[in-house]
Every structure is written in C-alpha cells, then in structure tokens.
Amino acid sequence: MKTFIAVLTIFLLSLQCDRFQFGSNQTKDDQAGAVVTFLQGNIFITTQGKESKAKIGDVIRPGDRIITKLGRVDLQTYRGEVIRIKDNSDVLFRDIAGASRQNTDIHLWTGNLLVKSVKLKSGQNLSVTSPTMVAGVRGTVFSFELEKGSVPKVKVYEGAVSVAFKTSPKLIELNEGLSKENYTRLVKTLEENEVVLEPGEKLEVNPNLNELVYLINAKVATGALTGDELSGFVDFENGLSKVNAIVSPQEKAEVETLVSIPGETIQKQIDSQNADNTDVTTQTIEKEHSEKRIEALNRIASEAEKTxxxxxxxxxxxxxxxxxxxxxxxxxxxxxxxxxxxxxxxxxxxxxxxxxxxxxxxxxxxxxxxxxxxxxx
Incomplete structure (x- = not known):
C-alpha cells in the first residue's frame, strides 16, 4: 500500500505544482486588473470584505469577488482577455494578469462564464477553476458552467482548452476507505484524466468521480473526510471525456457579442483609478464599447438575413x-x-x-x- 501512496503523492504534487500552476505569481503589479466595460442588472463587487454595486469603469483586482443576480457583466483585463459573467453567478478572481503578473485565475463557485482569451506568450496562463475542475487555455473562446449539485460543463467555440480534475494531495492521508484495487484504479484514472477540447466539443464528467474530488477538496483540510465516505465510491474507470456538441446559431451570435475595446483604454482606466481619477476614461469606455456592440449586432443581423x-x-x-x-x-x-x-x-x-x-x-x-x-x- 505504501507503494501506491508514494505514486499518488508524486502525481498529485506534480499536478498541483507544475502542470496546472495558475495564479501563483504574487508579484505586486498596479496594472493587474480587469475593467467593467458593460453591464446589465444588479452586479455586486466585494473588495477586501466591502461590497459595492458595480458600474462601468470599475477596476477588478486580484482577490475581488463578483456576484451577479438578475444581470450580467463584461470585463476586459489589462492583457486583453474578455470575460462575460452571466446571471446568477458567483466568481472569485484569484489572480489577474497585469504588466508583470503572468496569470489570470478565475474561480467559478456557481454560474456561467464566457471567456475569450488573447494569444498568450510562454509563461503566461489563463485558467478557470471550480471546486473540482481546472481548465487551462491559450488563445480561445469557451464557456464554463456550474450549476449547484451538477458537474461542470465546458464547451469550446474557438481554439483549445485542456481540462483536468483538481485534486488535493492530502488524499493520501485518508485512503483507508478504499480497497487496494479501487485505490489503484483511482490513481490510474487521475493520471489519465486530462482531456483537450477543441471547437465544437464539450466536456463529459463522471459524476461519481466528480463528487469524490469535491469531497476530498472540501473536507480534507479539516480532516472531516471519513473512510466510510470513500468506501462508497467504486466507479473510477471513466473520469473525463469529450463529445461532439452542436453550436447553435444563438451561441455563435453570443460569441460575436463578446467584444473588446482598445487595450490602451483599459490600461488608461486602470492607471487613472490608481490616481483616483476615472471620469474621462469611463466615458470613453462606454462610447467605444457601444460602437463595438453595434458593429457586432449588425454582423449578426446580416448573417441571419443571408440564411x-x-x-x-x-x-x-x-x-x-x-x-x-x-x-x-x-x-x-x-x-x-x-x-x-x-x-x-x-x-x-x-x-x-x-x-x-x-x-x-x-x-x-x-x-x-x-x-x-x-x-x-
């Protein structure tokens, strides 16, 4: 059994420390942030424990949390990524890229995201995580959805997304609930659990394994995960897989509406908020985003007419x-x-x-x- 423990220790530590090490750059960077470029409805931002209602031009910093109720919000980062947070979502920005910070790390507690990445350079990362999953991307457009009590849903429209379970190495301390056979199967499944989704593909998740990963991540820190809870899990053969998915005209149209404005405007807004002066740039954001929205809607209407x-x-x-x-x-x-x-x-x-x-x-x-x-x- 010690052999199996050692194998799992090495694998899980490498998974956490190397392969999906997102959001780890904690270098101070005043340009690290994302700007609210568009919103509808009631959007709330929590910064250092203080909640405020979002408005155009607000700058989101690493550690900020956004909750959307009956509304949605579009953000654009200093680096150029565009993120749409849809209705009834709860999102934590663990890290945001800036002039020197290399990572954007978005944690989705619940809800639905639509993300458009820029082409990233070596050493730069963009990841979206949930309590059980991590998705890493490079120059792509994809959605990440998580409903309470359900498995994560990932769908790719452009580029590619690599997805894997996010597990804690402390599982090795709590394996008494697994038989030797099931322990071996679990190790093998976790070692082979990464899938790469391409355009027109979506993620399929083994709900039993997803639940196990959730229990491990939620309870292991407090020592609350028991051997009895582990012993009920036996379906380890299938972890993650992918299937072809129809991309509807409405989905294509929504991707088209995920517009970006000039990067210099975003950078100026972040710099001006650092200096407590945002009025002029906010007006520019509203104007530039409105122009881009009109262009996108005109293209959508034109494509519909062509049918x-x-x-x-x-x-x-x-x-x-x-x-x-x-x-x-x-x-x-x-x-x-x-x-x-x-x-x-x-x-x-x-x-x-x-x-x-x-x-x-x-x-x-x-x-x-x-x-x-x-x-x-």
Whole structure:
C-alpha cells in the first residue's frame, strides 16, 4: 500500500505544482486588473470584505469577488482577455494578469462564464477553476458552467482548452476507505484524466468521480473526510471525456457579442483609478464599447438575413426554437430571438430580420412547435 501512496503523492504534487500552476505569481503589479466595460442588472463587487454595486469603469483586482443576480457583466483585463459573467453567478478572481503578473485565475463557485482569451506568450496562463475542475487555455473562446449539485460543463467555440480534475494531495492521508484495487484504479484514472477540447466539443464528467474530488477538496483540510465516505465510491474507470456538441446559431451570435475595446483604454482606466481619477476614461469606455456592440449586432443581423429563412418551419429548424414576439405597438412577429445585448434584440421572423429595442417589445412567448398534417380520412 505504501507503494501506491508514494505514486499518488508524486502525481498529485506534480499536478498541483507544475502542470496546472495558475495564479501563483504574487508579484505586486498596479496594472493587474480587469475593467467593467458593460453591464446589465444588479452586479455586486466585494473588495477586501466591502461590497459595492458595480458600474462601468470599475477596476477588478486580484482577490475581488463578483456576484451577479438578475444581470450580467463584461470585463476586459489589462492583457486583453474578455470575460462575460452571466446571471446568477458567483466568481472569485484569484489572480489577474497585469504588466508583470503572468496569470489570470478565475474561480467559478456557481454560474456561467464566457471567456475569450488573447494569444498568450510562454509563461503566461489563463485558467478557470471550480471546486473540482481546472481548465487551462491559450488563445480561445469557451464557456464554463456550474450549476449547484451538477458537474461542470465546458464547451469550446474557438481554439483549445485542456481540462483536468483538481485534486488535493492530502488524499493520501485518508485512503483507508478504499480497497487496494479501487485505490489503484483511482490513481490510474487521475493520471489519465486530462482531456483537450477543441471547437465544437464539450466536456463529459463522471459524476461519481466528480463528487469524490469535491469531497476530498472540501473536507480534507479539516480532516472531516471519513473512510466510510470513500468506501462508497467504486466507479473510477471513466473520469473525463469529450463529445461532439452542436453550436447553435444563438451561441455563435453570443460569441460575436463578446467584444473588446482598445487595450490602451483599459490600461488608461486602470492607471487613472490608481490616481483616483476615472471620469474621462469611463466615458470613453462606454462610447467605444457601444460602437463595438453595434458593429457586432449588425454582423449578426446580416448573417441571419443571408440564411434566407422566411417561414416558421425553417426558422424553427435552424434555431431549434419558435417564439412569438409581441411588440408594444400591437404588432406580432413569429420567429426566434437570435441575440440580445443590452437593450437591443436581434429577431429573425417570418417578416424579416429586425433589431428591436427593449422598449419596442411587450413580451416574448415560447411556443411548442407543431407541424400540421393532412387529417386521415
């Protein structure tokens, strides 16, 4: 058994210290930060224990936490990464790249992220972690979702993402609940657990192993993990795998809306906040992001028009949804909401493709689509 303990010790220590060593650069760097470039709804930032409501131009620093309720927020780092935190998310920025800090390390407690990385240089890292998982990327666009009581979901739209379980080396002190056979299987699975996801692929996770990793990480620090809890886990053969995933037109459109503004504006905002002077730059952020949003929405609308879809069956087949959009003026459109950013909706209807403001729409109804067929005689 000591042999197996030694093997696991070496493996897990190397996993933690070398292969996925993100967010470890603690060099003081006044430029390390991310700027709020766009937001909707109620977004709250906690800095050194103090909570405040987020606004355009706020600078997020390493150690800050963001909680979104009915809202979402876009951030852009000093290095150029763009991060969208969606509704009902709880996110901790363990580290953020700056002029000298090399790492951006985002921890998702719950919720949904959409991340667009820049092309990173040697020694630079961007990682997203959850209580059980770590995803490391280089020049990519991907989503990372974690619902309470569920396994992490990772989906790649551009580039590649490597994903692995995040486990504690202290498992070796608490292995009395595992038989020798199961212990060996666990070691083998953890050694081979990394997968690399490419565009159009998503992560599949063994929920039993995910639960075990969660228990280890949550309880091992306090010595609360018992042998009895370990003994119930036997499904170790399959850890992580990947499958092909359909990328919907709505997902493609949302990726398109994840826009960035000039890096010098972001850098100026971080520098100006250091000097307690942000008004002028904040106005520039709002203007530049608005221009980029309009460009993105125009491209989305143009792509929708190119499909030439003009009846309910075709629209439903293409977007996998059919909706009734009730306009404030009483007009009713049948089609699908392709994208929504800020106060603008892109609607592909049987009457054409429209950009509608939120004030133009009374409400949207989701419909169960039925194809009428000739009645039997």
């Amino acid at each position: 030439g879809l003009d009846n309910e069956e075709e629209i439903h087949s293409h977007y996998s949804v059919l909706e009734t959009i009730h306009k404030a003026n009483g007009e009713v459109l049948s089609g699908a909401v392709v994208a929504q950013l800020g106060d603008i909706f892109i609607v592909h209807s049987t009457k054409g493709v429209f950009q509608l403001s939120v004030d133009d729409i009374e409400y949207v109804e989701y419909r169960n689509f039925k194809v009428k067929t000739r009645a039997k005689r």
